[in-house]
Amino acid sequence: GMSYANLAGLPSVFGLYGAFLPCLVYAFVGSSRQLAVGPVAVTSLLLDTQLKAMVPDANSISNPNSLTPDQIPIQDLYNHKAIQVCLIVSGMYTAVGLLRLGFVTNFLSRSVIGGFTSGAAITIGLSQLKYILGVSVPRTDALHETAKNYVDIMYNFKWQEYLMGYFGCVLLVACRQLGKNVRQMSLLKAMGPMLVCVMGMVAVYVGDLQTKCIKIVSSIPKGLPKPTVSWWTPMDNIGGLFSTAIVIMLVDLLESTSIART
Numbered sequence: 001g002m003s004y005a006n007l008a009g010l011p012s013v014f015g016l017y018g019a020f021l022p023c024l025v026y027a028f029v030g031s032s033r034q035l036a037v038g039p040v041a042v043t044s045l046l047l048d049t050q051l052k053a054m055v056p057d058a059n060s061i062s063n064p065n066s067l068t069p070d071q072i073p074i075q076d077l078y079n080h081k082a083i084q085v086c087l088i089v090s091g092m093y094t095a096v097g098l099l100r101l102g103f104v105t106n107f108l109s110r111s112v113i114g115g116f117t118s119g120a121a122i123t124i125g126l127s128q129l130k131y132i133l134g135v136s137v138p139r140t141d142a143l144h145e146t147a148k149n150y151v152d153i154m155y156n157f158k159w160q161e162y163l164m165g166y167f168g169c170v171l172l173v174a175c176r177q178l179g180k181n182v183r184q185m186s187l188l189k190a191m192g193p194m195l196v197c198v199m200g201m202v203a204v205y206v207g208d209l210q211t212k213c214i215k216i217v218s219s220i221p222k223g224l225p226k227p228t229v230s231w232w233t234p235m236d237n238i239g240g241l242f243s244t245a246i247v248i249m250l251v252d253l254l255e256s257t258s259i260a261r262t
Contacts, residue, residue: 002217007044007127009052010082011064011075012217013225015039035256041124042255043248048139050244051081054237062136065218081241083231088245089252096253105257116254126150132165134158134215160213164203168196 001019002012018039026037052058057074061067067075096102126146130137135156137149172192179189188195203209210216235241 001039003128004039004041004044006064007041007048008039008082009048009058009061009064010079011220013220014079014082016220017225040252040255041127042120043252045123045127046248046251047082047085047244050240050247051078051085054081054240063218065220080231083228084235084241085245085248087232088241089249092245092249096249105253108254108257113254113257120255132162132169134161158213160209161215164200164214168200171196171199 001015001017003015005012005015005018008014020038022037026035030037055074055078058078061071061075061078064075122143126143127139129150133150133154135150135153135158137146137153140146140149175188175192175195178185179187179192204214204216
């Protein structure tokens with residue numbers, strides 16, 4: 001959840017609560033046991049791209065968890081617009097459910113779903129590669145430009161962050177394979193991500209790695225976040241908010257459909 005918040009240009013606390021609260025709500029009102037509910041990488045990237053077009057000054061913020069006094073009002077405006085987009089998307093999804101419009105997914109061909117799945121995998125992979133390599137890469141809309149940026153900035157490669165990310169990926173794959181092939185270790189398949197997170201936190205804490213070579217999330221506010229109902233209005237640039245919400249809803253619907261069909 002926190003990594004998705006980072007992709008969306010939001011403080012990590014947004015992802016922390018955005019990861020598990022939708023699951024709790026969907027457990028009471030949802031109808032599918034297989035559907036994964038919560039933030040995803042593609043829509044997080046879309047939200048970041050669209051909102052930074054509306055709030056250009058937000059492009060100068062590299063870490064929403066650690067802001068300078070001049071960046072605080074910019075990030076607040078960005079956060080407000082993110083909440084407003086989420087409100088509009090939720091209203092659209094509610095309308096789709098009430099009007100029984102789920103049948104529109106029947107018009108999606110396998111080629112469209114296959115292309116979306118492949119494209120999403122490449123986009124997500126390239127967007128996350130910079131964290132494993134320990135480099136800072138400017139975000140672009142074109143795939144070839146992103147690849148070129150990686151090549152140009154590879155001299156800043158940090159082997160410490162790469163090793164930590166590499167062993168984390170190896171451990172994830174190992175847990176999945178063991179859970180799949182060894183009956184006594186079936187829980188490892190589901191527990192793998194949590195195990196990697198715990199081991200990473202222990203390594204950073206014991207080795208004091210944040211002061212040496214590894215970037216960390218930084219501080220997260222204690223306690224529950226304040227209610228954001230007052231952020232719903234007024235909606236400035238309502239046309240941009242609605243267009244962003246429509247794109248995010250359609251892409252999210254397509255992603256859910258592609259997961260269900262594969």
